[in-house]
Structures are given as C-alpha cells and as structure tokens.
Amino acid sequence: MAVGQRTVDEETTPARGWGLNTWDSPWLNFKFLLGVAIVLLILLFGLVGPLFWDTDLAYTGAGPLNKPPVWAEGGLPEHPLGTESNGRDMLAQLILATPSSLKVGFLAAIIGMGVGMVLGSIAGYVGGWWDHVIRTISDSAITIPALVVLVVIASYVQMTDTTAMALILALFAWPGPTRLVRSQVLTLRERSYVRMAHLSGASALEIMFVEMLPNMLPWLAASLTGGISAAILGATGLEVLGLGPTRVPSLGLIINQATTNAALVRGLVWWWLPPIIILMVIFVGFFLMTIGLDEIANPRIRQFSSSRRERTAAGELPAVGLVDDGAGGEEDAALKVNDLHVHYFTPRGEVIAANGVNFKLRKGEILGLVGESGCGKTTVAMAILQVVQPPGRIVQGEVRIEDRDLVSLSGKALRQVRWRDLALVPQGAMNSLNPVTPIREQIADAILAHESIGRVELEQRILGLLNDVGLPERVISMFPHELSGGMKQRVCIAMSIALNPQVIIADEPTSALDVVVQRVVAQTLLEVKERLGVSMVMIGHDMGLQAQLVDRIAVMYAGNLVEVAPVESAFAEPLHPYTQLLIESIPSIKERKPLNVTEGLTHDLRDPPPGCIFQFRCKHVEQICRERRPALVERDKDHLAACWLYEPDRHSLIELEEA
Amino acid sequence: MRGLTKEYVLQRFLMYLLTIWMGTTLIFVIPRLAPGDPVSEMVGRLSLDAGYIENADKLIASWKARFGLDAPIHIQYLRYWGNVFRLNFGYSLSHFPTEAWSMVSKALPWSLGLLTVATVLSFSIGVTIGSLMGWRRTPRLLQMFLPSTLTFTAIPYFMFGIMLIYLVAFELDWLPATGAYSRRVDPGWNLPFIKNVLSHAILPVVSIVLTSMGGWALGMRGLMISVNNEDYFLLAQVKGLSPARIFFRYGVRNAILPALTALALGLGGLISGSILVEFIFAYPGTGYTLYQSIISQDYTVTQAIANLIIMVTATSVFLLDLLYPFIDPRITYKRNMR
Ligand code: SF4
Numbered sequence: 002m003a004v005g006q007r008t009v010d011e012e013t014t015p016a017r018g019w020g021l022n023t024w025d026s027p028w029l030n031f032k033f034l035l036g037v038a039i040v041l042l043i044l045l046f047g048l049v050g051p052l053f054w055d056t057d058l059a060y061t062g063a064g065p066l067n068k069p070p071v072w073a074e075g076g077l078p079e080h081p082l083g084t085e086s087n088g089r090d091m092l093a094q095l096i097l098a099t100p101s102s103l104k105v106g107f108l109a110a111i112i113g114m115g116v117g118m119v120l121g122s123i124a125g126y127v128g129g130w131w132d133h134v135i136r137t138i139s140d141s142a143i144t145i146p147a148l149v150v151l152v153v154i155a156s157y158v159q160m161t162d163t164t165a166m167a168l169i170l171a172l173f174a175w176p177g178p179t180r181l182v183r184s185q186v187l188t189l190r191e192r193s194y195v196r197m198a199h200l201s202g203a204s205a206l207e208i209m210f211v212e213m214l215p216n217m218l219p220w221l222a223a224s225l226t227g228g229i230s231a232a233i234l235g236a237t238g239l240e241v242l243g244l245g246p247t248r249v250p251s252l253g254l255i256i257n258q259a260t261t262n263a264a265l266v267r268g269l270v271w272w273w274l275p276p277i278i279i280l281m282v283i284f285v286g287f288f289l290m291t292i293g294l295d296e297i298a299n300p301r302i303r304q305f306s307s308s309r310r311e312r313t314a315a316g317e318l319p320a321v322g323l324v325d326d327g328a329g330g331e332e333d334a335a336l337k338v339n340d341l342h343v344h345y346f347t348p349r350g351e352v353i354a355a356n357g358v359n360f361k362l363r364k365g366e367i368l369g370l371v372g373e374s375g376c377g378k379t380t381v382a383m384a385i386l387q388v389v390q391p392p393g394r395i396v397q398g399e400v401r402i403e404d405r406d407l408v409s410l411s412g413k414a415l416r417q418v419r420w421r422d423l424a425l426v427p428q429g430a431m432n433s434l435n436p437v438t439p440i441r442e443q444i445a446d447a448i449l450a451h452e453s454i455g456r457v458e459l460e461q462r463i464l465g466l467l468n469d470v471g472l473p474e475r476v477i478s479m480f481p482h483e484l485s486g487g488m489k490q491r492v493c494i495a496m497s498i499a500l501n502p503q504v505i506i507a508d509e510p511t512s513a514l515d516v517v518v519q520r521v522v523a524q525t526l527l528e529v530k531e532r533l534g535v536s537m538v539m540i541g542h543d544m545g546l547q548a549q550l551v552d553r554i555a556v557m558y559a560g561n562l563v564e565v566a567p568v569e570s571a572f573a574e575p576l577h578p579y580t581q582l583l584i585e586s587i588p589s590i591k592e593r594k595p596l597n598v599t600e601g602l603t604h605d606l607r608d609p610p611p612g613c614i615f616q617f618r619c620k621h622v623e624q625i626c627r628e629r630r631p632a633l634v635e636r637d638k639d640h641l642a643a644c645w646l647y648e649p650d651r652h653s654l655i656e657l658e659e660a
Numbered sequence: 661m662r663g664l665t666k667e668y669v670l671q672r673f674l675m676y677l678l679t680i681w682m683g684t685t686l687i688f689v690i691p692r693l694a695p696g697d698p699v700s701e702m703v704g705r706l707s708l709d710a711g712y713i714e715n716a717d718k719l720i721a722s723w724k725a726r727f728g729l730d731a732p733i734h735i736q737y738l739r740y741w742g743n744v745f746r747l748n749f750g751y752s753l754s755h756f757p758t759e760a761w762s763m764v765s766k767a768l769p770w771s772l773g774l775l776t777v778a779t780v781l782s783f784s785i786g787v788t789i790g791s792l793m794g795w796r797r798t799p800r801l802l803q804m805f806l807p808s809t810l811t812f813t814a815i816p817y818f819m820f821g822i823m824l825i826y827l828v829a830f831e832l833d834w835l836p837a838t839g840a841y842s843r844r845v846d847p848g849w850n851l852p853f854i855k856n857v858l859s860h861a862i863l864p865v866v867s868i869v870l871t872s873m874g875g876w877a878l879g880m881r882g883l884m885i886s887v888n889n890e891d892y893f894l895l896a897q898v899k900g901l902s903p904a905r906i907f908f909r910y911g912v913r914n915a916i917l918p919a920l921t922a923l924a925l926g927l928g929g930l931i932s933g934s935i936l937v938e939f940i941f942a943y944p945g946t947g948y949t950l951y952q953s954i955i956s957q958d959y960t961v962t963q964a965i966a967n968l969i970i971m972v973t974a975t976s977v978f979l980l981d982l983l984y985p986f987i988d989p990r991i992t993y994k995r996n997m998r
Pocket residue numbers: 577578579613614615616617619620621622623626631643644645646
C-alpha cells in the first residue's frame with residue numbers, strides 16, 4: 002500500500018455506539034436528511050389528512066363526475082382536487098391511499114431485512130456448508146423477476162388487505178439484505194477490534210450486536226430504504242395492473258382506474274397525475290436517503306466529493322516561491338528536492354505532512370529515507386512522483402531532475418518525464434499490478450507510452466527484463482494473481498528498469514514479504530542498480546535493512562528531515578537524538594523489526610510547535626529548542642543534522658534575541 | 661488455467677436450475693397454500709363462462725385431467741414439472757384452440773427486442789456516465805453537468821412512461837402512444853414497417869433507459885472511486901500513461917466487473933419493471949400478454965408465460981455468468997466473488 006493518503010481509514014476507526022449525537026457525525030448528510038424530510042412530509046399528509054378532510058368521499062361516489070380541481074375552470078370548492086369518472090373525491094382518495102402504500106413498503110422491507118440479517122449473519126459467521134447453501138439460494142432468488150411471480154400469485158389469491166400483500170412481497174425482499182449482511186460480516190470479522198472482542202471471550206451474539214451492527218448500520222439502512230422503495234414499487238405494480246386489494250384505495254389502484262378509463266386520452270389530468278406525483282416524491286425521498294446513506298457508509302465517496310471541492314477552493318497550482326540555493330556546482334545530483342511542503346486539507350484542518358524537506362540524491366547512490374509510519378516519508382515519495390492524492394497538495398517546493406522542476410510540469414510534459422527519468426518500485430507489490438491484464442501488457446504499457454517499437458522487439462525486451470530480475474519467461478503471459486508476492490515484486494522491479502531511468506523511488510520494496518524473499522528481492526534490486534548505475538531513493542522503516550543496502554541515510558520525523566549522513570557515520574555516531582533512539586532500538590542487525598520505538602507522535606501534525614519538532618521527546622531539550630527550529634546543517638564531514646546541541650553559539654543566539 | 665473451468669460451469673449451471681426451480685415452484689405452491697382450492701375455483705369460474713366457449717365440456721374434462729384435482733399434491737407437482745420441462749402448457753382458454761405456447765412465442769420477440777435494446781443502452785450509457793463521474797481527471801465542466809443526467813433515476817419506469825405518453829404522444833403528437841406497430845402497415849421486412857416499429861419502440865425504450873441508467877451510473881461511480889484509490893491506478897499514472905489509457909485499461913476495465921455482476925443480479929428487476937412498461941404502452945410483448953391472460957382468466961397462458969419469463973431471465977443470467985471468467989481472469993480462483 003503505497004498510498005499514505007488514506008486519511009479516513011475505516012480500519013482504525015470502528016464506530017462505537019450509534020454515533021448520532023455529535024455535530025460532525027456523518028449522519029448529518031444533506032441528501033439523507035432531505036430524503037427523511039420528504040418521506041416524513043408525505044407520511045404526515047396521509048396521517049393528518051383524515052383530520053381535516055372527510056375521507057368517506059373517497060368511496061361514496063356521490064359527487065359530480067369528472068370535475069377538474071378548484072383552480073381550473075369548472076372546478077368546485079367542495080372538491081379541491083376534482084373528482085373522477087365515478088364521482089369520487091380525489092383529495093379524499095389520495096389521503097387514504099398514501100399511507101397504505103407506505104405501510105406495505107415498510108412492512109415488506111422490514112420483514113425482508115429481519116430475515117436477511119438472520120440468514121446473512123449465519124452465512125457470514127458460521128460459514129462452511131451453511132454459507133454455501135444460503136449464498137446459493139439467495140443469489141438464485143435475487144434473479145427471479147419478482148413481479149412475474151407476484152402477478153401470478155395475485156391472480157389466484159384475492160388480496161383483501163395490505164398486510165397480505167406485504168407478506169407476499171417480503172418473499173422477494175430478503176435476498177438483498179442477506180447478501181449484504183453476509184459480506185459485511187465477512188469483512189468486519191477480519192477487523193482487529195472484532196478479533197479482539199472474540200479473543201476476550203465475547204459471545205457471537207454480543208459481537209454481532211455490539212461490535213458489528215453499529216459498523217454496518219449505514220449499509221443496513223441504505224439496504225432498508227432501497228428495500229422499501231422496491232417493495233412499494235412491487236405493490237404499486239400489482240395495483241396498477243389491477244391485482245392489488247380493490248376495496249382499499251391505493252395510489253396504484255387510482256392509476257389503474259385512470260388508465261383503464263382512458264383518463265389520458267380524455268384529458269383528465271387531475272385523475273392520473275396526482276398519484277403519480279405523490280409516488281414520485283416518495284421514490285425520490287427514499288432514493289435520496291439511499292444515496293445519502295451510501296455516502297455515509299462509504300467514506301471514499303464522501304472524501305471524493307469533498308476533496309474535489311477543496312481542491313477547487315485551494316487552487317490547483319502550488320506556489321513555487323523558492324530562491325535557487327545556488328547549488329549549480331553540484332553536478333553529481335540526480336535528483337534534488339528543495340524546500341518541499343505537502344499539506345493535506347482535511348475537513349478537520351490542514352495537516353502538514355512534509356515541512357520544508359531538502360535533499361539531494363547523488364548519481365549512482367542509494368539514499369535511504371527512514372522514519373516511523375506517519376512521519377511523511379511516503380508523502381515525500383508521492384510528492385517526488387507528482388502523485389499526491391487529494392486532499393493533499395504540494396504547496397511549495399521543487400523536485401528537480403536535471404534542469405526540470407517536476408512540480409511545475411503537467412500534462413504531456415510531465416508524462417514524458419515519468420518512468421523515462423523517474424520510476425517507482427511500489428510497496429510490497431501487493432496490489433500494484435492491474436489484476437485483469439497479463440504481465441506482458443503491463444510492462445508493454447510503460448514502454449509504449451514512451452517509445453514506439455515493433456511487436457517482436459517489444460516481446461524480446463520484456464523477456465529480457467524478466468530475465469534480468471531472475472523470472473522465468475512464462476511469467477510474461479501470467480496474471481498477477483498467479484504470482485507469489487516475491488515474484489510480483491520482481492515484476493515491479495523489471496518494470497521499473499524498462500526505460501533505464503535515472504532515478505528509481507523504491508517505496509518499502511521488501512515489506513509484506515517473508516524474510517527469505519526479502520533477501521532475494523533486495524539482492525535483485527542491488528544487482529539491477531549496480532548494472533544500470535541508477536540512483537535510488539529507498540523508503541523504509543527497517544533500519545537494519547537500510548544499513549545493508551543504502552549509501553546514505555536520511556532520517557525523517559514528523560514531516561521534517563532531522564539527519565542526513567553516510568550510512569557508516571549515521572550508525573557509528575548518530576548526531577540527532579531521534580536517530581540515536583532509532584539505532585538503539587534495533588535489537589540486532591540480524592533480527593530486523595519495523596521501527597516501533599516510541600509512543601509515536603507527541604504533537605498534532607496540524608499544529609506543530611514552534612522550535613524543534615522533537616522537543617517533547619528529547620532528553621536534551623533546552624530553552625532554545627522550544628523557541629527556534631533548528632536548521633539542517635552540516636555538522637561533520639557530509640553529515641547533516643537539525644539539532645541545537647551541535648550549535649556552539651546557541652546560547653548567545655537566544656541572548657541576542659532577548660536583548 | 662484460465663477461462664471456464666468445469667467446476668465453475670457446473671456451479672453456475674446448478675444455480676441456473678435452482679433459480680428456475682424456485683421461480684416455478686413458487687408459482688405452483690403459493691396459490692395452493694392460500695385458503696380455498698384455487699384450481700377448483702378456477703374451473704368453477706370457467707364453467708360459469710363455459711356457455712360462451714365451444715367444446716366447453718371437453719375443455720373442462722381435459723382441464724380436470726391435466727391438473728388432476730383429485731390427485732395428491734406431490735403427483736400434481738410432478739405432472740406440473742413434466743409440463744414445464746416439455747414446455748407443454750396446453751391450450752389457451754380464451755383463444756381456444758390456439759396453444760398457449762404459440763401465443764407466448766408470438767409475444768416473446770417483442771419483449772426480447774425491447775428489453776435488449778433498453779438494457780444495453782441504459783447499461784452502457786449509465787456505466788459511461790458513472791465512470792466519468794468517478795474519475796478525478798474528468799473535465800470540470802463535464803463533471804458539473806453529469807449529475808443532471810441522473811434526474812429521473814428514482815422514478816419507476818412505468819410512471820415515467822405515462823408522463824411520456826401524455827406529453828410526447830398526446831399533447832405534442834410526435835410519436836405513437838401504444839402498440840408495437842400501426843395497423844395500416846404490413847408486417848414484414850420492409851422499410852415502412854421497420855420505421856413504424858422503431859417509432860413505436862422509442863417511448864418505451866426511452867422511459868426505461870432514462871429512469872434506469874442512473875442506477876448503473878451511481879454504482880459505477882462508487883466502483884470507479886474505489887479503483888481510483890488502488891495502487892495499480894497510481895502506478896499507471898507514475899508510468900506516464902496517457903489519461904485515456906489509464907481511464908480505460910486501469911479504471912473502467914476493473915470497475916466494470918462488479919457492475920456486470922450487478923447487471924446479472926438486476927435483470928430480474930429490470931424484467932419486472934418492463935412488464936409494467938408493456939402494460940402502459942400496450943406493447944404486445946410477454947408482459948402485456950401476461951396481463952391480458954390474467955384479465956381474461958386464461959390460466960394456461962398465464963402459467964406458460966410466467967414460466968417462460970423466469971426461464972429466459974435465468975438463461976440470460978447464466979450466459980452472463982459464463983461470459984464473466986473471460987473478462988475477469990480471477991473468477992475461477994476466488995470462489996466467493998458473488
Ligand atoms: S534541537 Fe533540542 S529538542 Fe531538538 S533534538 Fe536537538 S536537543 Fe533535542
């Protein structure tokens with residue numbers, strides 16, 4: 002997962018309780034609330050109507066025939082919405098019909114949901130044979146055209162009341178919720194908090210209701226609102242065909258009577274249109290609720306729409322306002338990162354993920370960029386590659402390869418530089434290969450985007466690349482799911498060298514692989530680098546691995562580089578207290594572990610403290626550390642550190658200021 | 661290794677049979693669970709009308725024999741299945757001596773044509789709209805315009821159909837309101853007839869397409885957004901591929917797979933909805949014939965047509981299932997996909 006941008010992570014934030022009473026609750030979704038309001042309004046019309054209007058007029062048929070509504074010519078005040086061909090009052094009919102349509106929908110959908118929850122939980126939780134049977138049946142049942150069966154049933158069974166109809170409709174309302182609950186249970190049971198609950202001995206029912214239900218609530222609600230409108234549609238369908246209860250007025254029945262009496266041709270608009278309008282409003286209401294709930298349930302959709310808005314608000318182009326640091330003399334730099342600032346514009350504030358990062362990658366070297374997860378190293382990698390995902394944005398800085406600043410490039414100019422000059426070996430290669438296309442096409446894609454070569458040559462070249470990383474030729478026509486993790490990673494390495502780039506960014510290339518495979522992949526990477534003379538930035542959190550692979554190391558903490566040094570001196574005499582902490586925490590070079598030395602960050606990334614960012618955890622903290630941020634300066638030969646300890650004049654600096 | 665495996669085909673085929681079995685059994689069982697004896701009631705009602713039908717005695721006799729009123733229910737069920745299996749549904753009651761099956765097969769092409777066109781249109785338009793809505797690189801102007809295409813999404817097909825009939829056919833008089841073709845043209849493969857058929861199909865197709873494409877669009881939008889966040893999508897950008905290539909080969913190509921599953925699962929609903937559309941437009945397809953058979957209490961035709969629709973739906977789903985492994989190479993590996 003090379004994507005450090007997943008700021009809203011479903012995995013880490015389980016819903017506890019029902020989450021309805023906080024002001025930034027996702028339930029305060031505009032579409033959802035609007036939908037609720039619409040449905041309530043319609044319900045109110047049906048419930049309060051009988052108090053104000055004589056609903057008996059719906060039956061008697063004593064009124065005059067075919068009278069238009071009161072506002073039209075010939076309309077009568079005693080029939081404000083007019084009458085139809087049997088002299089029945091339209092308003093009274095509508096008042097009676099509306100709640101009965103809603104009732105059928107609610108009843109059928111709730112029964113369906115109940116059955117679905119039981120079956121779905123059994124299938125998801127018990128699994129095995131039960132799961133197989135339930136899934137097969139519900140998947141088959143869902144494809145049966147419900148209305149056909151309903152119509153046939155209704156033609157025998159005279160449905161006298163709405164409850165009977167709801168029961169029959171419920172026959173078709175359970176497969177959807179069953180599928181949903183099953184897949185939700187399957188997903189949720191893998192989540193860490195559910196596993197924890199399981200280990201702590203909670204019963205299955207407890208887990209279901211305490212841990213799972215609140216988390217699947219938005220999904221269930223969306224399924225319920227969808228189910229209600231489907232059931233109303235089914236009921237209305239029967240009524241429109243004249244197969245519903247005929248003694249009770251219903252919206253569908255009014256439409257049926259209107260169409261069979263040729264109301265359309267006769268221009269009796271007030272007969273057929275009002276029930277349709279009411280039904281449409283009901284459907285729009287439930288539809289709004291459903292899509293609102295979808296957004297509530299799926300944070301990515303929410304993020305997608307909000308990030309688009311913010312991008313527009315924040316303007317698209319970064320302000321590149323940086324003085325050239327006069328580094329023209331350093332011809333040996335393959336890649337220069339100058340004063341890079343990346344911010345994430347989240348709804349809860351601006352997160353500073355990279356804060357003025359500066360470094361140079363020398364030609365032919367491997368520079369290790371290390372830090373704990375969340376320190377911003379992946380963000381820096383993404384920023385170098387120009388793929389910072391919204392709501393993140395490069396707000397300032399340069400990324401230079403030769404004379405070009407990639408930050409200022411876009412469109413075709415940027416595409417030409419990509420891969421040709423700057424390639425990526427993604428993290429773990431878990432999901433970095435397109436699952437539906439064979440390896441051949443994915444490597445060919447990269448080559449053909451930059452060169453036009455014939456098919457035979459292309460094939461030869463791809464085979465050569467696979468050979469370079471020690472993969473057999475048959476891999477060329479295989480699909481990603483047919484390869485092991487290590488093989489996928491080597492495919493990614495082969496792909497990265499396809500165009501012989503100057504710079505490769507390797508984002509934790511060996512994580513998520515087991516130790517033996519790690520070694521092979523690291524070896525492959527080194528060989529490739531040696532042979533091609535490519536320069537490489539290797540992102541990682543594994544200090545031990547870095548010690549073996551890289552030439553220089555850059556240590557990052559909370560969005561800032563704190564130390565940059567050749568690997569020997571960084572390990573022999575680390576200068577920055579944070580680096581010291583990191584190195585101390587390596588148990589032994591052999592037994593490698595991810596960095597996990599501390600309690601993590603001690604300050605809020607939205608609001609970094611003035612002064613040194615490490616001050617809250619530093620043993621050596623002094624007055625000046627709290628007031629002024631130390632710059633990254635050379636303290637030893639080729640050894641840079643951002644720490645006041647190595648500034649002999651630090652005391653006079655403070656006094657000067659105070660004077 | 662890829663494509664169809666025996667196991668997969670077998671599993672899908674079993675589900676295919678199961679679907680048909682469930683649908684047809686529901687039709688058989690539910691009426692018999694209801695209070696009263698529906699079959700004798702039917703025959704009773706029929707004998708009331710019998711005066712109007714020639715050969716009435718014969719008919720009732722054959723009816724009784726066919727449904728074996730005195731036979732125990734499991735025998736009835738077996739016989740029913742034998743008939744379903746041989747597509748033998750007997751004679752139409754209202755159009756005696758036409759066979760029920762021949763009435764049904766006359767209606768089928770109209771429905772298949774209408775539905776195929778409408779489904780293909782609404783699915784492809786909806787998927788296109790949804791893909792563009794869920795893609796970050798879609799031009800701003802288009803991105804702003806696209807949601808307006810979802811306006812009619814929540815409205816059931818047939819209600820929209822009624823409005824279209826009123827506005828386009830009656831008020832504006834642009835297109836014919838009902839039927840599949842006018843009486844004045846000769847059916848056959850000639851241009852005027854084809855034109856006539858097409859003009860009759862426009863309103864039903866439009867009412868299905870405009871109201872159903874939004875559903876596909878919304879689903880596809882969500883899928884596309886998920887794909888946007890996948891690592892391979894990011895890598896495609898870093899590779900310097902053209903936006904069009906990323907959009908199609910990496911975005912749509914992956915997002916469309918669950919959408920196709922949704923299409924297979926949604927066919928039943930689509931067909932249900934089209935019954936009402938046919939009713940509203942008096943379109944002489946299976947849905948309309950089903951309605952008429954019920955109105956005229958033509959029991960055999962009702963049976964035949966309901967069973968046929970169930971079978972056609974299941975067959976289409978089965979065919980889609982068979983197609984799927986060719987589009988998604990993983991399918992035979994992941995047994996839990998659907
Ligand atoms: S600047 Fe001060 S607080 Fe920061 S690391 Fe150095 S000594 Fe510690």
